[in-house]
Amino acid sequence: MPLVYAAYIGLLVLIAAIPVSLFFDNLIVAGAIQLYAALSMVIIALVIRPGEARHYFKLVRVPAALAAIPLLWMLIQLLPIGIGGLSRTIWESAAGALDAKRLWASITIDPGLTLIAVSRLATMAGIAFVATVLSIDRQRAKQILLLLASAASVISLALLVSQLGGFNFKNGTNADDTNATMMTAGIVGIILFAACVIMAIERFDRRPEPRAHSSQPLVPIGAAIAGLAICSCTLIAGDTSHAIFAAACGLATVAIIYAARRLGFGPRAGLAIGSLAVVAVAMIIWTNGNHTIGDVSLRYMTDANNQVVTLNSRILDAVRLTGSGAGTYPAVSTIYGAEGSSDIRPATFAAQIAVELGRPALWVIVGLTCALIVIFARSAFSRGRDVFYPLAGAGVTVAMVLDCFTNATLTNPAISLLVAVTLGLGFGQSVGRNP
């Protein structure tokens, strides 16, 4: 038990450090998170009990299978398949210039960068697993949720102060990236605080003695609404309609599922309402897109400018269906004429996936995240008083799917950590211990 407690404290420290680590988008931060994930998984492997193992397996088998699909494709991209065929033509040019008959010719244009991308995805899956295991305990789950929401609110508050004070945390093009990253944390924060509001309501509704402590829920509900207001104000002050839309859709997901539950509708009625909402959202998205841009992965980007769109479109056309290899976006953008650091950062996370893994992979990944949303929604209908955890998972997943079509902030290690822990929390509380 003390060993698990160490893993738990480690996770709390990592979450508490998110507002700071958000400013360091580098491999050292990613490596540190990875080291934590590895050590925590070792601890879990050591202390796992037979009964718990079965429960963990039940919780993570489907999400693990979903995460394995993109991971498997990344590994296929690494395979040395020889010059010609599916391998990229750069290998042929390199073989000619080096006068070498044998090269590690693969789909990826850089095996090292792809291996790093594999390890980063595996890390986020590992973090989600650790969060799942640690949040099976209700008390820990509550503390993790509150700390996640607090971290997001600190980031939002800092961004709000910078917006009102008219200063930036970083200079030049980095300032826009940092603001967009903080905005994404704000989107997650809105949904987490909505979950906190539901938690306070559920606690109040299910209190053992209805007449006792009648004023008690006002404090947690008030605190959660204050947090929700801070995160919302940041998005409104930032005047980013894309971020507001993503947050609204995430929030609507939480609200629809919760309302369907409260009104006593079953999962089928919830599914019908959800389907209507999806159609409405799809129509809004379709009518608000810039249809002069051919590729959907670029159509909704926040800072659309001709240069970036042209560059990304050229790359997308060139990399064909197999992609240039996970983690190779900066490399491939340089080949296609990227001029500076702002070009090297992908226009959107969706465009990055389409470039690196191929266009079909983007839609497969969107399909996988939709499957995640369904899993969370089902859990929300089957759960009792702890419904707000899978609700938070569903809301964050919806918001992040939409957000990844507007910017590339999900690649930031701190944001990835925030999302992975939220999803882990949702999985951990998706099934009760005594069904």
Added chain:
Amino acid sequence: MSDAGELMTYLASNRNEAGSNAAGGAVHVRTVVGVVAALLGIFALWILVAELTSPRVSYFPSSPDEAAAMYAVRGPALTAAEVGMVRGDLWTVASIFTATPLLFGATGNSPEQVSPAELEKIRTIADRAARLSPHDSRIWLVLAALNFRLDGKNLRGTETLKLSYYTGPNEIAVMPLRLLLAVRSNAIFDEEVQSLVPLDIRRIIMQRPDLKPAIELAYRNALPKGREIIEAALKQTDPSFLVTIVVPRRGDQVPD
């Protein structure tokens, strides 16, 4: 044995079976989690050690002075590359750091301070980097510089120089050395290179005027054909700068 006794024996055997199944499941879960944890740990150390040992210096040297500063920290760069193993980016950095004394020097035979063995070692590192990161414009430039130094490798030098242009057409950081190599070597007689050189000059003038001394350095070291191309490019983009670099070289009076 009584009926009750038989029932108890049956229940006990069932419980043991369920218990052993659960224990077996736990072993499987423990094994899978342990293996994934070990892999993640190895990856984490692989990334962290390489990143922490890699020196934090500029992307590519733009002058001989900067090159000398980079050469001084080549040891950590090599260590990082060896830890990184398949990381072409780290091998590229190591290759740049070890090859810097040769990058801005004169063409032809290797300088006295670099032994043939050392030259071979530098080439091996660069070759490895190019095999792992063939998309990196910098490594093709380093290979071009090395090829131009070795007798009889001018053709290979031109090929690798062209790959540097193709893989990083707008990479300003590599332009000073690329321009120098292009105009002072036989590569300048290649038609493709002749069309690519003015693009680099234009980009330096328009976007990084602080790198103008690199054009001057290239002009002073250029073959007659190279000078001709630089002069033609500067006539269109920055005629006043052309005057400043041409006049002192010819020893003429600066016109009023």
